Amino acid sequence: MASLVVSLAGPDRPGLVNTLSEKIIAGGGSWLESRLAHLAGTFAGIILVRVADEGADALATALSSLSDEGLAVNVLTGSDAPAPAEQVTLELLGNDRPGIVREVTQTLRGLGVNIEEFSSRIESAPFTGEDMFRAVARLGLPRGLSAHDVSHALEKLTAEFMVDIKQPEEA
Template sequence: MELILSVMAADRPGIVERIAAVVASHGGSWQESRLATMAGRFAGIVRVSLEQEHYGELQTALQALRDEGLSVQIEVGDSDADAVESHWIEVIGNDRAGIVREVTRALAAEQVNVIDLATEVEPASMSGGLLFRARLELGLTPGQSMDAVIQALEDLSPDLMVDRLDD
């Protein structure tokens, strides 16, 4: 079976090792993860594969990590999820309130799934303002056009640039 763990805690050394130790000691295999620290908080999602008979013990052990200040949510993964074509893009534009909403609303209107999203704001070298940058992994079903998706994003604002990263 596949499990998705969602982990939150005050950041400190050893969090990842502690989770990995609990997973391994209960027969789980760490398959993939996205881990980050922001504003002094550790946040992560982890996909674990595990034999069904070990699920209860692993669940109990992970919940016991609350005593160490770790909050762990556990969801059973869906290994039969619809297959999608993965495409990577980068979106760059002048930063403004609501830009993530604008981008994700355009993607939702095109029925595009956001698989991975990383955003940052950085100083714009020429204007002295702030530049918004996002890297997105998008999931398109067969028949959806990546060109149409890019056009929908570029139509949001004249300052928004979209680059395809998987060409």
């Protein structure tokens, strides 16, 4: 079996997810996982599809044909990556400011941490209404690095961050 990672972006419209699912099933694929969102009038997402090896190229071509409908589509063949030494979930909350994602990701990169999943949003603080940055990430830690080390490094960025790192059984 082959794993295809499909990324896409384009104008949002009713029935778009159904169109994707019909292409996948018609090509003999199985929709395993996805992250899809409407962002600023644009529909964007990633989908993990499993398909028989002999059908992978045809399904990739069929999905790529959605570019005729205004979608930017990219299909990659997935691989089995080695598992990290430890996985943790990071929850971060702090006052929003320009460069916050860069600072956090730069710190994680410096520690050798792999960001396996990342989501963020801006929300209003209770009572004050100030913009607050909230992020949740699944991190793969390299051997020899503890969750405490990651938390400590992120807390050094600013005293305004609340950092919570959970082990898989706590998440």
